[in-house]
Amino acid sequence: MAGQKMLKFVDVERDMPEKRPPNLRKEDFGEIYAEYATAKAAEQASRCSQCGVPYCQSHCPLHNNIPDWLRMTAEGRLEEAYELSQATNTFPEICGRICPQDRLCEGNCVIEQSGHGTVTIGSVEKYITDTAFENGWVKPIKPHTERAExxxxxxxxxxxxxxxxxxxxxxxxxxxxxxxxxxxxxxxxxxxxxxxxxxxxxxxxxxxxxxxxxxxxxxxxxxxxxxxxxxxxxxxxxxxxxxYKTRGLEAPGVGAEGIVRAIDYLTASNRKSFGDVVEEFESGELNATGKKVVVIGGGDTAMDCVRTAIRQGAESVKCLYRRDEANMPGSMREVQNAKEEGVEFVWLSAPKGFTGDKVEGVMVQKMRLGAPDASGRQMPELIEGSDYIEDADLVVQALGFExxxxxxxxxxxxxxxxxxxxxxxxxxxxxxxxxxxxxxxxxxxxxxxxxxxxxxxxxxxxxxxxxxxxxxxxxxx
Ligand code: FAD
Ligand code: SF4
Ligand code: SF4
Incomplete structure (x- = not known):
């Protein structure tokens, strides 16, 4: 009976795939999570309670048929699980890796709500399609008939x-x-x-x-x-x-050499990972090696920049954000990963200006959280007389895109x-x-x-x- 394989959440604890230790993972740009072994994927999938009204599915933007492909994985029917998974998601192995699951499917899993720890939906989704690629189940597209349009x-x-x-x-x-x-x-x-x-x-x-x-x-x-x-x-x-239009800062000294845009910084780093020759990287302009790096912003792009700087061998990496940790827009999982890798967070701090023609420091104003705005979010307010200078020889602006x-x-x-x-x-x-x-x-x-x-x-x-x-x-x- 299929049901016997499922509902194991009381006996089996939530277990994410192994995460590489920070001292090893910051040496390279490889993914930090390992793949589940087959038995582990089946075990973790078997924790699902097969809800009649699956909130995981309704909170997945693609309405993936999560309970069914979890059941198939638990039963060892991986090729069927793959077929079902790819029917609603064009790139399941990509979503399994980078969706903010804590805000979508996993954050709404009833097991999580009942205190047992969510089913690891994203990791199982990734496992299913990675396995499909390995086994040659992912076939090139072959339309039945060609159209002229x-x-x-x-x-x-x-x-x-x-x-x-x-x-x-x-x-x-x-x-x-x-x-x-x-x-x-x-x-x-x-x-x-x-x-x-x-x-x-x-x-x-x-x-x-x-x-x-x-x-x-x-x-x-x-x-x-x-x-x-x-x-x-x-x-x-x-x-x-x-x-792609970067939301920029307007502050004295912002045009100084060494103050760069997140998209340029990340693109250069990704090109290096492909083995490309990147002039701005070789010249040091978009390269954090040996530098005191300050990243301004609190979203996922900022987290990607700080963690890239760590891997490039920066002397120090600080993230400046004008609200506190609880109010950060970035995923908590990524903030935790950044902390483990040695990033220092400077909460409740906003840049007021920059020193040096070639940047030497960020003039920082300390903030406190004041009354909530119309959306209910507490607004940061300046603390008079609290300014100081944060040393920096590379500043990355990660304030969002328009x-x-x-x-x-x-x-x-x-x-x-x-x-x-x-x-x-x-x-x-x-x-x-x-x-x-x-x-x-x-x-x-x-x-x-x-x-x-x-x-x-x-x-x-x-x-x-x-x-x-x-x-x-x-x-x-
Ligand atoms: P894009 O992925 O931006 O692709 C648009 C394409 O259009 C580009 O290839 C561009 O070159 C091309 N293009 C633009 N203008 C022209 C033109 N004039 N002529 C020809 N081509 C053009 N989302 C997540 O879910 N999880 C994450 O972990 C995550 N991390 C992120 C990290 C960073 C640093 C950033 C910047 C974003 C992240 N996002 C993440 C958001 C996610 O990447 C985007 O929401 C998603 O890529 C949007 O897809 P898209 O196809 O609309 O546009
Ligand atoms: Fe949907 Fe993303 Fe969750 Fe996959 S990881 S089930 S695509 S929300
Ligand atoms: Fe399974 Fe959780 Fe989805 Fe319910 S909400 S079907 S327990 S993954």
Missing amino acids: SVGIIGAGPGGLAAADILRRRGVQVTVYDRYDRGGGLLTYGIPGFKLEKDIVMQRMQQLEDGGVEFVLNCDVGDDLSFDAIRGKHEAVLIATGV PEDIPTLWNVPELEVTRWGTIKAEFTTGQTSLEGVFAAGDIVRGASLVVWAIKDGRDAAEAILEYVNQGAAVAAE
């Missing part, structure tokens, strides 16, 4: 790639344009290898290429190729360009945007104000999560298929 996708991040996958499976001709020299978007050049190793992303790129998706890389749309040209070439277009001004850059004023500059798109289909043009991922939501970009890309692909089918039906009349 083509779709152009601008942006090879998770949103664009998820849409490419769905469209190609239905036989549509797909071309993905990206300004970088490799696909993957932030999976490749933003998120560091210690969270997501690069060969995991590249094996998906290979699968899409083998399945007939055409990639046009090193192609900055609006510069190398016009948006109109892409529109003229394809029946429909998907914009999945993400958000959309670029696409209508102007691409000369399409008719493309409507919101007051935040994100593209205005219909919620479930991604349809924009332009006929046959859809949008998905961060460029619609603002800076968000990989799993939401995948969801948007999949939804937009279904809407594009409907649009293309209508066009084909009209043409046939």
Whole structure:
């Protein structure tokens, strides 16, 4: 009986895959969590209580069929578990690694609520698809029939790639344009290898290429190729360009040498991991080796920067954040990992300015938490006379990202945007104000999560298929 294998949460404790010790993991950019052994994955999956109303599933943006693939894993039916898992998630092995599970599926597991420790959903999800790749169960895409219609996708991040996958499976001709020299978007050049190793992303790129998706890389749309040209070439277009404009500080001395943007810093480091020659890294501009590093910000990007600096051999790494630990937007798991690796957090501190033409220090103002704002979040207030200088010879600004001004850059004023500059798109289909043009991922939501970009890309692909089918039906009349 299937049921006998499950409901083990009372006897079996929650057990995450082994984490490499900090002194070893900070020597390289490899992932810090090991893989479950088969027996361990089955054991951990068997803790699930097979809820009739699974809150884990309703809080997963993709509504993954979690209880069923956990049961199959516990029963040793791994190939079936893989088939079920990939039916709703284009990149389960990626989500299993980098979703903030504590805020999504695992944070809503009833076992967690009853004090037994959540089922380790993310680690099992990763295990299932890693095993599928190892065993050759992940096959190149082979559409039943080829269609004449083509779709152009601008942006090879998770949103664009998820849409490419769905469209190609239905036989549509797909071309993905990206300004970088490799696909993957932030999976490749933003998120560091210690969270997501690069060969995991590249094996998906290979699968899409083998399945007939055409990639046009090193192609900055609006510069190398016009948006109109892409529109003229394809029946429909998907914009999945993400958000890349750095929210910068405005403070005296901010233009000094040695004050850099998080995206540039992380991209240089990720390129090094690919073995590329990166001039700004070799020159020391984007390299923390031997430096006193201060990272400004409290989100996941800031956590990725501090942990990268540790691995590059910085003399010291401090994270400056204007609220306290409890109010940090970054995932608690990542803050804990950073602390273990030697990052020092300077809470309730904001930069007021910088000293030196080549940066020498950050002028820091101490803060306290005051009355809550309209959202209920306590606002930081200055403590007069508490200023001091924090020594620094590399400062990384990690204060978030905003959309670029696409209508102007691409000369399409008719493309409507919101007051935040994100593209205005219909919620479930991604349809924009332009006929046959859809949008998905961060460029619609603002800076968000990989799993939401995948969801948007999949939804937009279904809407594009409907649009293309209508066009084909009209043409046939
Ligand atoms: P992107 O991944 O940004 O991809 C957009 C692509 O469009 C890029 O390849 C870009 O080169 C291309 N492009 C842009 N403009 C043009 C143009 N004009 N012409 C051609 N191509 C263009 N999310 C998580 O869930 N977990 C995490 O741990 C996590 N960590 C993160 C760490 C960092 C440092 C950052 C910055 C983000 C992180 N995120 C994380 C967020 C996540 O990466 C994004 O939400 C997700 O990648 C958005 O996907 P997307 O497809 O919309 O855009
Ligand atoms: Fe959890 Fe993310 Fe997987 Fe959904 S996709 S089950 S939220 S890890
Ligand atoms: Fe299993 Fe937890 Fe989901 Fe319930 S909420 S089905 S126990 S993983």
